[in-house]
Amino acid sequence: MAYIAPSVLSADFGNLERDLEMINSSQADWFHIDVMDGMFVPNISFGFPVLNAINKVAKKTKDVHLMIEKPERYLNDFKNAGADILSVHYEASTHLHRTLEAIKNLDMKAGIALNPHTSVDLLEDVLSIVDLVVIMSVNPGFGGQKFIENTYDKIKKLKELILKKSASTLIEIDGGVNLQNASKLVECGADVLVAGNTVFSSENPTETIAQLKLI
Ligand code: DX5
Ligand code: ZN
DSSP states (O other), rough: OEEEBGGGGGGGGHHHHHHHHHHSSSSSSSEEEEEEOOOOOOOSSOOOHHHHHHHHHOOOOEEEEEEEESSGGHHHHHHHHTTEEEEEEEEGGGTHHHHHHHHHHTTTTEEEEEOSSSSGGGGGTTTTSSSSEOOOSSSSSSSSOHHHOTTTHHHHHHHHHHHHHHHEEEEEEEEEOOOOHHHHHHEEEEEEEEEEEHHHHHOOOHHOOOOOOOO
């Protein structure tokens, strides 16, 4: 059974409190929160005022996915805005090891997100200090995109590397997760499934979360 992390990006921002309370009272495990800067990805999502508003209502683990350049500039601010897990992109932080240590020193769990073109082999030398790897199964920037099939092989490869290193890193899959591909993702080694469109475009989001949880 995987952790389920509904993606707030797909919520109705005119009724944000209602949608956050739906996640609070559902079987979801985490809140997945996407921050985009319009530079690293071709989209801008939201910043600290919205994060602070989310933090006041969201009662579960806040899994914050930074799609921003040079994320090391804002680590403390994300801690203050309520992040429990902070993931930065491999492609966005030059001194990644330093950034991961800084996240952990702020008492957050440290994650690395990988774009679809980035090999999991590149993580070999940092894996022992990484709490979460976010494998992007779409090109980051937007909800509701088509799942990239190569993801299955990436998960298997990363799982092997984690076992080889005796690390306790969790594998999260982000993008295009649905009720059809979820079980195969878990079979391959996924621990956490992000779901935006699948949850929020469904007729009964609470029930969809429960179905994902059954997988
Ligand atoms: C994409 C984001 C995802 C997105 C997933 O850049 O990182 O978290 O919200 O949305 P779905 O599940 O709709 O692909
Ligand atoms: Zn995300």
